[in-house]
Amino acid sequence: MQPASQTNGKINLDPDNAEHGLAQLVLTVIELLRQIVERHAIRRVEGGTLTDEQIENLGEALMNLEEKMEELKEIFGLDADDLNIDLGPLGSLL
Amino acid sequence: MDGLIYLYGLIPAHESRERTLPSLKGFDGRGEIYTIPIGSITALVCNLDPHEYSEDSIKDKTNNDMEWLQEKAFHHHETVLKLSKMYTIIPLKFCTLYMNQTSLEKTVRDHEAKMMDTFELLTGNEEWNLKIYCDDELLKTKVSQNNPVLEAKRAEISELPKGKQFFEKKKLDKLLESELEEEKNKVSEKIHEHLKEFALKGNVKKTWGSNVTGRKDDMTWNGVYLIGDSKVEEFLGQIQQYEKDMKETGWRFEASGPWPAYHFSSFSK
Numbered sequence: 001m002q003p004a005s006q007t008n009g010k011i012n013l014d015p016d017n018a019e020h021g022l023a024q025l026v027l028t029v030i031e032l033l034r035q036i037v038e039r040h041a042i043r044r045v046e047g048g049t050l051t052d053e054q055i056e057n058l059g060e061a062l063m064n065l066e067e068k069m070e071e072l073k074e075i076f077g078l079d080a081d082d083l084n085i086d087l088g089p090l091g092s093l094l
Numbered sequence: 095m096d097g098l099i100y101l102y103g104l105i106p107a108h109e110s111r112e113r114t115l116p117s118l119k120g121f122d123g124r125g126e127i128y129t130i131p132i133g134s135i136t137a138l139v140c141n142l143d144p145h146e147y148s149e150d151s152i153k154d155k156t157n158n159d160m161e162w163l164q165e166k167a168f169h170h171h172e173t174v175l176k177l178s179k180m181y182t183i184i185p186l187k188f189c190t191l192y193m194n195q196t197s198l199e200k201t202v203r204d205h206e207a208k209m210m211d212t213f214e215l216l217t218g219n220e221e222w223n224l225k226i227y228c229d230d231e232l233l234k235t236k237v238s239q240n241n242p243v244l245e246a247k248r249a250e251i252s253e254l255p256k257g258k259q260f261f262e263k264k265k266l267d268k269l270l271e272s273e274l275e276e277e278k279n280k281v282s283e284k285i286h287e288h289l290k291e292f293a294l295k296g297n298v299k300k301t302w303g304s305n306v307t308g309r310k311d312d313m314t315w316n317g318v319y320l321i322g323d324s325k326v327e328e329f330l331g332q333i334q335q336y337e338k339d340m341k342e343t344g345w346r347f348e349a350s351g352p353w354p355a356y357h358f359s360s361f362s363k
Contacts, residue, residue, distance in 0.1 A: 038264075045261050052258075059257025066260075 023076045024083070027069075028093065031083045034069060035094060038062055098142040099192040102127065102174055103354070104202065105181040106213050110136035113180055118173060121166065122146070127173070130195060132202045135209055138177060139198070142191070152189060178354040182216050184209060185354035212359045219294060219320050221358060222351030224333065226282050226315035227307075230274060232344030237277050238270055281345075282315035285336060292329040293319040297357055311346060318357040326352075 014021070041058050044050055050058070073079065084094040100121045110129050118127040120140030130137040155162045167188055174185045192198035202209070238244050244266065251262045290296040299316040307313055321329050330349055337347045 042261060042264060056255055056257035059260035063260040
């Protein structure tokens with residue numbers, strides 16, 4: 001499998017390499033959602049409305065999610081920049 | 095005289111009398127660049143066809159024809175650079191056009207005193223640019239190792255249960271990011287202030303994003319300096335010294351020049 005770092009923030013969907021481009025696209029969406037969830041959780045924790053137990057559970061779940069994401073990136077040969085796709089005039093996704 | 099006039103730059107009239115303008119192709123690639131004496135100032139110009147280079151057609155080409163824009167911007171830059179090596183020049187911005195010779199002459203006469211002051215400022219001095227880049231990851235390691243606040247915080251976090259650790263680590267990362275930005279600004283500003291001692295003037299420009307520089311490391315400083323001819327070597331030597339001393343902590347220095355003094359000639363503002 002080709003490393004995706006050559007794509008420079010663009011999703012590579014050429015016919016011979018479509019599955020890799022697709023993996024990059026799927027992981028990009030998952031990473032976006034993960035970061036949204038994480039930011040929301042941090043706001044909740046800082047808001048002071050959660051119990052210690054809830055904070056502990058939430059933190060552990062997010063930590064596991066982050067670790068899983070790292071594993072998946074490694075499996076597909078992607079790094080953080082590959083998931084931060086270029087949205088042209090809108091800037092970068094993440 | 096109704097022809098459109100493209101203005102490259104303005105030079106002191108006596109310099110134009112002392113050194114003959116070499117043969118240079120104009121903006122349209124057909125005509126030649128020539129001089130128009132206006133009192134104690136000489137304008138370096140070429141003629142353009144008013145139909146081919148109307149305001150609308152230039153706007154359209156600039157926005158839609160990248161190849162044209164690249165070729166013409168390169169022509170402007172190369173021409174002004176060549177002229178700046180021969181004369182004390184007030185360089186004009188890309189596509190500075192006058193409707194006719196009369197309107198150019200009027201503008202020059204209206205600003206003559208200011209321009210003469212600018213010539214005086216530019217004589218014997220050169221404009222140099224310094225871009226400072228920084229590898230965030232390398233510097234982050236350094237900032238985080240030498241910071242007692244961060245060290246203490248890290249020790250405190252390691253005592254917490256796993257879930258809480260996650261949130262505290264995120265907070266720490268955020269703190270580290272802001273410390274990093276602060277450090278980058280502090281170091282760059284200090285260097286800028288030091289380099290200003292070699293220069294007559296030093297100005298700060300906007301830094302460029304990595305989409306413009308095409309580099310992985312971050313541009314932390316973009317400065318322009320007006321330096322006396324005799325001080326240039328010292329200025330560059332100092333930058334080399336910075337590069338040598340700070341390379342290992344992720345800093346890179348890129349000095350370039352001498353440039354036409356775009357940033358220190360008031361007529362171009």
